[in-house]
Amino acid sequence: MTNNGILPRSSDGRVSTQRTMLLEPERLEGASPNLVKDEVLKPGRRLPCSVLAKNYKSMTEILAVAKYAVLERDDYSNVNCQKCGCGDKSDELLLCDKCDKGFHMKCLRPIVARVPIGSWLCPKCCGRRRVRSFPQDKVLEFFRIQKSCESCDTKDGSLSPQDYRKRRRRWAPPVFQKKRRRLLPFIPHKDHDRRLTEMSSLASALAASNMEFCDDLHYSKALAPRSANQAKLEKGGVQVLPREDIETLEQCKAMCKAGIFPPLVVCYDSYEGFTVEADAPIKDWTLITEYTGDIDFLERRKNDDGDGLMTLLLADDPSKSLVICPDKRGNIARFFNGINNHTIDGKKKQNCKCVRYDVNGECRVLIVATRHIAEGERLYYDYNGQEDAYPTHHFI
Numbered sequence: 001m002t003n004n005g006i007l008p009r010s011s012d013g014r015v016s017t018q019r020t021m022l023l024e025p026e027r028l029e030g031a032s033p034n035l036v037k038d039e040v041l042k043p044g045r046r047l048p049c050s051v052l053a054k055n056y057k058s059m060t061e062i063l064a065v066a067k068y069a070v071l072e073r074d075d076y077s078n079v080n081c082q083k084c085g086c087g088d089k090s091d092e093l094l095l096c097d098k099c100d101k102g103f104h105m106k107c108l109r110p111i112v113a114r115v116p117i118g119s120w121l122c123p124k125c126c127g128r129r130r131v132r133s134f135p136q137d138k139v140l141e142f143f144r145i146q147k148s149c150e151s152c153d154t155k156d157g158s159l160s161p162q163d164y165r166k167r168r169r170r171w172a173p174p175v176f177q178k179k180r181r182r183l184l185p186f187i188p189h190k191d192h193d194r195r196l197t198e199m200s201s202l203a204s205a206l207a208a209s210n211m212e213f214c215d216d217l218h219y220s221k222a223l224a225p226r227s228a229n230q231a232k233l234e235k236g237g238v239q240v241l242p243r244e245d246i247e248t249l250e251q252c253k254a255m256c257k258a259g260i261f262p263p264l265v266v267c268y269d270s271y272e273g274f275t276v277e278a279d280a281p282i283k284d285w286t287l288i289t290e291y292t293g294d295i296d297f298l299e300r301r302k303n304d305d306g307d308g309l310m311t312l313l314l315a316d317d318p319s320k321s322l323v324i325c326p327d328k329r330g331n332i333a334r335f336f337n338g339i340n341n342h343t344i345d346g347k348k349k350q351n352c353k354c355v356r357y358d359v360n361g362e363c364r365v366l367i368v369a370t371r372h373i374a375e376g377e378r379l380y381y382d383y384n385g386q387e388d389a390y391p392t393h394h395f396i
């Protein structure tokens with residue numbers, strides 16, 4: 001755009017609207033042209049029409065003598081993503097407002113969950129601490145997975161979900177038993193590359209949170225020993241996970257150990273922080289993941305400001321109650337966000353729940369889908385499912 005004297009420009013040459021004029025009319029009556037000029041330049045002042053009429057031409061007058069100009073629009077059709085190098089999925093390609101380079105939302109680490117409102121700066125231009133991204137070999141290393149994901153799919157038959165299902169069928173109880181809803185094992189994403197992207201998003205989020213990956217409850221003498229986790233200590237008892245569901249749990253655990261993860265991706269949202277999205281449809285009553293981390297006594301963590309603490313055991317004797325603390329180690333469960341318990345829209349978002357079970361005499365916390373979850377949907381559970389302690393008024 002040419003500087004036609006209507007829109008002032010700042011010293012760097014950009015058009016600035018900051019000097020839109022606001023000025024009391026009476027101060028300008030009979031004022032000298034210099035005073036008018038000085039006042040005009042003061043920010044936050046507007047000239048009365050009479051003065052404007054004297055000093056400025058109308059738009060019609062300007063247009064009558066103006067030459068035609070071709071306004072060149074920036075052409076972004078050739079912009080490629082700085083991470084993956086390709087320019088497809090243009091609706092997911094963010095342009096940095098400083099360097100004009102392109103980045104796919106899903107190629108960034110952390111993954112950007114929604115198109116930012118207002119201006120956006122790429123990681124380099126905004127000078128934010130770099131979030132580590134994980135190429136394929138580093139992802140497998142991060143999760144301490146020995147075999148490649150491909151080999152888990154094909155060669156190691158014992159780990160494929162289909163085989164597990166077959167095995168489960170062989171072990172199924174007699175048909176005459178009362179029908180009960182069984183947990184379903186998660187179905188990993190079919191696409192090998194998408195699975196690696198999912199793992200890479202989780203590895204980046206864990207690394208950014210200074211956490212190690214750990215898919216089990218972690219006991220230590222310094223915090224709480226394994227012997228402290230006895231489901232029989234639970235006040236009023238805790239529901240027992242049926243044998244078939246324990247098999248499903250073991251199956252899901254074995255899949256994760258082999259690098260076959262639930263179809264989830266960890267994204268970053270400027271409002272909610274890290275958040276988990278379904279990368280493929282998830283059926284109702286699917287066992288999504290277990291809540292893991294260091295086990296400690298609740299009493300020792302009462303003033304802990306880590307916001308991922310999860311109740312594991314609520315004992316009759318409060319000194320024996322346990323919590324899961326995913327501050328140093330944990331898995332994807334620690335990035336699941338919560339619903340706002342105080343709004344109808346908040347409650348509508350819930351699509352999974354955190355349930356405590358007695359698994360072979362030990363308390364465990366499982367995250368289970370409570371309805372069908374579509375690809376791309378975010379996963380939310382009720383942080384106040386059992387107690388009413390978590391403040392969720394500010395949740396969106």
Ligand SMILES: C[S@@+](CC[C@H](N)C(=O)[O-])C[C@H]1O[C@@H](n2cnc3c(N)ncnc32)[C@H](O)[C@@H]1O
Binds near residue numbers: 308335336340394395
């Ligand atoms: C267990 S963490 C969940 C992961 C977290 N978003 C992160 O970035 O690590 C719980 C914290 O996430 C944020 N959070 C969870 N659900 C939210 C929601 N619906 N809206 C906004 N913030 C939320 C709150 O700061 C909360 O204390």
